Amino acid sequence: MLKTLLNLIFPPKCIFCGCVLNVTCEMEICRECYGRIPFTGSWEMETVYGSCCSRIICLCDYSGIIKDALVRFKFHNRPGYGKTLASLLADKVTSFAADSGFDLITCVPLHPNRLIERGYNQSEILCRELGKRTGMPVNTHILKRIKNTQAQSLLAGKERYSNVKEAFQVVDAEPVRGKSVLLVDDILTTGNTLNECARVLKNAGAAEVTAAVIASGRKY
Numbered sequence: 001m002l003k004t005l006l007n008l009i010f011p012p013k014c015i016f017c018g019c020v021l022n023v024t025c026e027m028e029i030c031r032e033c034y035g036r037i038p039f040t041g042s043w044e045m046e047t048v049y050g051s052c053c054s055r056i057i058c059l060c061d062y063s064g065i066i067k068d069a070l071v072r073f074k075f076h077n078r079p080g081y082g083k084t085l086a087s088l089l090a091d092k093v094t095s096f097a098a099d100s101g102f103d104l105i106t107c108v109p110l111h112p113n114r115l116i117e118r119g120y121n122q123s124e125i126l127c128r129e130l131g132k133r134t135g136m137p138v139n140t141h142i143l144k145r146i147k148n149t150q151a152q153s154l155l156a157g158k159e160r161y162s163n164v165k166e167a168f169q170v171v172d173a174e175p176v177r178g179k180s181v182l183l184v185d186d187i188l189t190t191g192n193t194l195n196e197c198a199r200v201l202k203n204a205g206a207a208e209v210t211a212a213v214i215a216s217g218r219k220y
Contacts, residue, residue, distance in 0.1 A: 015081045016065045028084045037088075038064050040216075051191065052198035053183070053211045057096055059089050062187060062217035070186055070215060079120045085186075085214050086129030093182065093212055094134055102210065103179035104137045105130055108197055109168070111148040126214070127184040142176060143197055144169045164196045170204040177205035188216040 012021045016033035029037075038061040060066045073081040093102075107127035115121055124140045131138035147167040170176070181201055185194055188211070198209040 015069055015078075015084050027087050033065060036065050038066055052195050052202050052209060053191075054208045055096070055210045056188065056191070056194070056216075057089075057092055057210065057212040058188065058216045059092060059213070060215040062189075062215040066215050074122045074186060075118075077119070079122070079125055082122065082125035082129050086126050087133060089126070089212060089214060090130055090133035093130060096210070097134065097136070097182075101180060102136055102182040104139050104175065105134075105182045105184060106139050106142045106176075106201075108183065108185040108193060109140075109143045109145045111145040113148050123185045126186060130184060130212075136182070139175050141171060143200070144171050164193050166196075168197050168200050170200050173204035176201055178207050180208045180210070181206045183209055183211045185211065185213050186215075188213045188218060191218065 011023065012025055012028045013019065014021060014030040014033050015028050016036070017030060019030050021028060021030060040058050040061055062070070069078075069081060069085070072078045073085065105127055107121070107123040109124075110118070110121045121140075127140055128138055130136070145167055146169045147164075149163045149167050183194060183197055183201070188194060191211075194211045194213075198206075198211065201209050
């Protein structure tokens with residue numbers, strides 16, 4: 001009831017085109033834009049040799065309206081997009097969880113300086129919203145970024161690897177010891193950031209790390 005009343009005062013809008021939606025809508029996506037989302041043909045990406053992630057769950061190709069929305073979500077103060085994007089991802093995560101199960105969800109952290117600049121961690125928003133929609137336990141304080149790295153998008157392949165090497169630290173190993181962890185981020189390109197996070201999680205005792213992202217620019 002409260003949600004409906006709020007929607008009457010502040011009508012929901014499609015995160016892609018901005019058109020006003022019905023007050024009872026479940027996701028802030030219009031029918032036309034939903035048909036334009038570049039969903040991947042397969043929800044599971046192949047991991048590269050030596051990867052510390054057992055699997056990668058990927059919702060979309062990093063192109064078209066998803067790419068535009070993720071740029072706004074990440075860089076243009078649109079934290080509210082996280083609810084809708086997490087809703088899209090939740091069905092896929094739930095289907096994977098039915099097969100193997102996840103003990104907890106965590107996310108790729110931002111360095112404190114970057115967090116102050118941006119005002120929020122988009123991956124943490126996705127992580128928390130995903131937890132609400134799947135009922136899985138969430139712990140966003142397991143990982144800490146100890147190096148204020150450059151933006152990966154500005155670097156070449158080899159530079160991206162060295163940029164994030166030893167950039168993360170597990171704050172408390174107890175919650176992940178012997179557990180199957182779902183690691184959430186917004187975008188995957190080379191996979192170096194996710195792999196480095198997965199590496200330190202496994203070194204801390206995690207039994208398995210599966211990554212989940214909204215989109216990837218990497219070819220299968």
